[in-house]
Amino acid sequence: MLLSFRFANHRSFRDEQQLNLTPAYRSGDEPEPAVRVVGIFGANASGKSNCLHALSFMRRLVLSSDREVEPGLGIVREPFRLTTDSLEEPSHYVVDLNLNGVRHTYGFAVDNDGVAEEWLYHYPRKRRRRVFERTRDSYAWGEDTGQRILLERIAEVTASTALFLSTVARFGHGPPAATDEPPHGVYRWFRDIYGRENPGLRPTNALGLDWPDSGPSRRVVVELLRAADVGIVDVVASTSVPLDEPPWPPPSSVIRSSMHTRLRQASERALRKRLRFAHQGPAGEVLFELAEESTGTQQLLGLAIEAAEVLSSGGTMCVDEIDASLHPLLTAKLVGLFQSVASNPRHSQLIFTSHDAALLGTIDTEEILRRDEIWFTEKDADGASTLYPLTDFKPRKDGENRQRRYLNGNYGAVPDLSTYLFEQALAARRQVDDEATS
Structure with a gap:
């Protein structure tokens, strides 16, 4: 400290x-x-x-x-x-x-x-x-x-x-x-040290967010979102592969084993968490994409995720x-x-x-x-x-x-x-x- x-x-x-x-x-x-x-x-x-x-x-x-x-x-x-x-x-x-x-x-x-x-x-x-x-x-x-x-x-x-x-x-x-x-x-x-010199999300797309893996960290994020009264009652995270990701595995006749290994590692790193946000409506919960949330909510989310990580680790x-x-x-x-x-x-x-x-x-x-x-x-x-x-x-x-x-x-x-x-x-x-x- x-x-x-x-x-x-x-x-x-x-x-x-x-x-x-x-x-x-x-x-x-x-x-x-x-x-x-x-x-x-x-x-x-x-x-x-x-x-x-x-x-x-x-x-x-x-x-x-x-x-x-x-x-x-x-x-x-x-x-x-x-x-x-x-x-x-x-x-x-x-x-x-x-x-x-x-x-x-x-x-x-x-x-x-x-x-x-x-x-x-x-x-x-x-x-x-x-x-x-x-x-x-x-x-x-x-x-x-x-x-x-x-x-x-x-x-x-x-x-x-x-x-x-x-x-x-x-x-x-x-x-x-x-x-x-x-x-x-x-x-x-x-x-x-985690520094945020410019408030906001880093990065701004839903596939780039480092969603916490631990349960306590996720609870901190959801708790802050609920406390903000922005209408979000829960966050749903799913693993997605970007659309421009090449098919796996690549043909063995084209790529040698060493290159094969490096591409596999790159492919695993490319996996990202797709986040969607549950809002409570009259007929039940409705999921929204990150781009559909307000700028203020996106800024709050980025700050909450980093705060949860710091508190956890x-x-x-x-x-x-x-x-x-x-x-x-x-x-x-x-x-x-x-x-x-x-x-x-x-x-x-x-x-x-x-x-x-x-x-x-x-x-x-x-x-x-x-x-x-x-x-x-x-x-x-x-x-x-x-x-x-x-x-x-x-x-x-x-x-x-x-x-x-x-x-x-x-x-x-x-x-x-x-x-x-x-x-x-x-x-x-x-x-x-x-x-x-x-």
Whole structure:
């Protein structure tokens, strides 16, 4: 699970920021090490989406820098562009993780030339142990690092523009113990991040949906659809083969056995779930195709399927502008699924951005988001974004109308609307119209 995320010099963020998921208010005999839900609120262009983009950028480099980045061409990054110094300074990204009860800290700094620094520490018995430290192409290893000889050989073939963590993951096919080493555990955490920067279905056709195989995951999807009151009472999934799929098996006189095997594997991968949606009518249930459902229902379905997968398998789900897909009551329902120990036994996490101040309020006197689950972004006069938590304002547990206080600007992170500029713009438009008709 994610304990904190720090980053600097990325898009609208110039200085280092920290999204800290450590609970500010601990309760119980064994308090959880991290909150399960974080909501980030702020005005348009204040940096909400850029915060998620920074984590997405870090994930992309971890998973693919050894393949996508060409040596000698540098790293394509997005530093803060409003000062000339930032264009040359490195961008920093650091995560603190709890993996199987052990804290891990992994981070790197990249500039226009490549990887400037990279490091990984873990804390067995709560004492820091170095796994590796890297400065450009120079490495230092921890004394107790397992598989050290293998790691040294991998470091020799790691490009200056590739992360060592990304490269070492490609060589994780040794003894079983090798995959339990810190590099592979951290890599798997990044692999299990589910990101939705643009609300909607991916892909948009019924044959491409990854319908959950497990019963509990399917129940989560159907429960969210029913809670949405979109008229769907059930989902019927059947296996279908695309019409353009070649007949099977192919003639043996045309295709050799090796090609025969590859085509068979491709054919099996081509099998997709065809989803149809049951609506209750006066004469009974009627099945509808996905294309016949509204755009909002399709967006909800895509989000529900991913949420069910994350809750089932564990991981971190990041959703940008969650209010573009869900009604506030549905968002509250989804938040509740992640907050609940019963529906989220694997401690999956949900990080989302939103403009919807209703999510700062209550439903049936119950808070949708707890005090340490709320964060804000704001942009200063220099165009640099800042990320800060609601806990900075020491909010009271009960009796504080956070929705109203947010809209009144007590927490900042709201747009500075100028009535005068709006009136001037309308007056100028009327003048143009009058001149055009005269």
